[in-house]
Amino acid sequence: MSIADVADRLLTPECKAFLSLAVVDADGRPLGLISRYALQNIFMLRFGRDLHGQKPAHSVMNDAPLVVCLDTRLEEAAQQVTSQLTYPITEDFILVDGEGRYQGLGTVLDLLKAMEKRVAQRNAVLRRALVDLKESQAQLVQSEKMASLGQMVAGVAHELNTPLGYVKNNVQLLRELKQPLLQLADTHGALLDCLHAADCDEARLAAALGEAVDAREQAAPELLKEDLQQLFSDTLYGLEQIGELVVGLKNFARLDRAMSEDIDLNDCVRSALVIARNNIKDKAEVTLQLGELPRMPCAPSQINQVLLNLLTNAAQAMERCGQILVKTWADDAAVFISVQDSGKGMPAEVLARIFDPFFTTKPVGQGTGLGLSISFKIIQDHGGTIRVASEPGRGTRFLIRLPRAQAPNLQESA
Template identity: 75%
Template sequence: MTTASALTRLLKPVVPLTEQMTIVDVADRLLTAEHKAFLSLPIVDAAGKPLGLVSRTTVQDIFMQRFGRDLRGRHPVREVMNATPLIVSLQTSLEEAARQITGQLQYPITEDFILVDSQGRYCGLGTVLDLLKAMEARIAQRNQVLRKALVDLKESQAQLVQSEKMASLGQMVAGVAHELNTPLGYVNNNVQLLRELSAPLLQLAEAQAALADCLADPGCDEASLASALEHAAHVREAAAPELLAEDLTQLFDDTLYGLQQIAELVVGLKDFARLDRVMSEEVDLNECIRSALLIARNAIKDKAEVALQLGELPRIPCAPSQINQVLLNLLNNAAQAIEGRGHILLKSWAEDDAVCISLQDSGCGMPAEVLARIFDPFFTTKPVGQGTGLGLSISYKIIQDHGGQIRAASELGRGTRFLIRLPRPLALPLQRSA
């Protein structure tokens, strides 16, 4: 729809009055059925150019006066018309027309506005109420478009966060695979040892079963019984079950420990990769720290010693996999910033209104101009192909969505420190018993 057609839909054709008409003529016209819906009537000259409007309110004021019809009724309409009415061109956009009219409108509304063509000739009347309704419909339509755009934006943002999460996880895949291979390796070795150690025990069980069968058989002669006893004794001596107890216990314990490590890695990967829907889960942030360290362990262990100073924390509502994503991103960045061998210090503590996490590394640090931009989307100092520039930007958005803050301080040659503050629910006052 063009801007002209938008106003054309508001246009209400009215037969204009001439300036030679009297006040009585206007009053009679206002009483007709087709004009009862209007607040005013237009006055035009011979060329069709609008001269003004006569409002219904003005005419009523005259005729409500004593002898008003007789005293003023035959006077020319020019005496009571508004010579400076609201005039809008049909070429004007709906929004601009609304700005013009509302900018000059007086309350209470006693007049309509005149619509003219490009030559300034009268085309019809427009009512303020219809204009407001049209604007309301236009705003509602645009709000609907904006709402859809907002929904699409949020979906795209969620997909972007998940994509960055999986990209971060992809960078850790080799390390995680190594972390899985280590316990898998000795679980496999232990199973092979158990198979070797259990073989003599199975032979002993077979020999003892043969001896029992011989003892239970009335037809078994002394030679067969002696042979069975000798074989069972030989197999028992070779198996030495009394010496295997300690070895088997150790092998089972080591195997279970390895399986437990594998299970922790799998659970950590699942928790990290899952897509959170709501932030309703009560979480101890120390658990998030340990989970992130578990995933990042292989990437960090050759670069830095990790020191933990974890305080006692209250559980707070949050999306744990999103917090894990932030911590993993910070740990990964810290490891990459360290040249040679360094250290990373992770601390957590509770304040009256917040739970805090601090991550400090002994890496190369950042100059002030880089530090000022680290949370900007797509900003990265890494070589092409080694970073998307979205990790810290998404981390900032995640913490912001949790109602928290994330700040950074850095100095060239001395490392970087990130501080995360997440709000904690206010404690309810204790109720005194009566």
């Protein structure tokens, strides 16, 4: 068959949908591919039919066409075709069965459209998975916050119970001590009434006076004065402790303050220590070395959450009563907070995963493994860094660095 015969077959209105013509042998195996574009390039030339029309068809045939098996997966077919594709796209590819026999033609554009549709479907699945992941992440973060809140409330409740206990005991004791005083007041009132009464005789006056003397002996006001002074002092001290805890809790949560504000980070350290006091007091002695710090923009409630987590972890790392050292200092660019304990420390394999979500060395039911992960994210949102150094038997040190300029993600985080 000549080039002209092939052109007459392909370049007709009826065949305008076909781009190429496969050439197969008697067994149906493809020998090559004659592209519609190759013929157009010939016959668009002046005298193209006269010059090239009588040449054999194989002279314009591509004898190494793209061949794809029908059983090939769509992704693999696309990779196979695109890896051999040349631009501009002028050819189609041949489809064969498992035995290599010709089964039809495929167009690159249709393949790309199919791949685009497949990618769109997978993107939709990934978007749904991302939404589900974010929802799960939010639920887990909320769960960790509730667990931390539960520990914090339990600690504060325990701290409140001690002063409340002796305030209550003092009030009950005052209630008991008031009875002799009230009795003394009543007998003195009866004696005064008798003295002012015109009909009060000597016997009645003597009886009233005797009752007053007995009541005074029962009340013993000269001894009661010192007891009452001590009771009132103890009660006021207990109420001051309760007030300190309430103010510390309010400052810790910052419920009445802006989500982001300029603050002295030493105030955050003190607030976190008040809330963590119950978890620390029987396990470690806290030493503060607080330097003079500039006020800087941050989300105080989030910084408090990080410090509470570090202090609680430090206390839990103590196998016996130890030391916790909290230091703060600043330079021209940043503010630093160091929390160092004398606990059991961590081996290298634990240290490498310390900020991984869900990683915990605590027994089941005693930790979610999200505390340090959330703390890392909070410091990161503030534009800062949190680093850790530890050695088994020598304790652990966390170092927080926060830039003095507000981080771009701070408002969103807050």
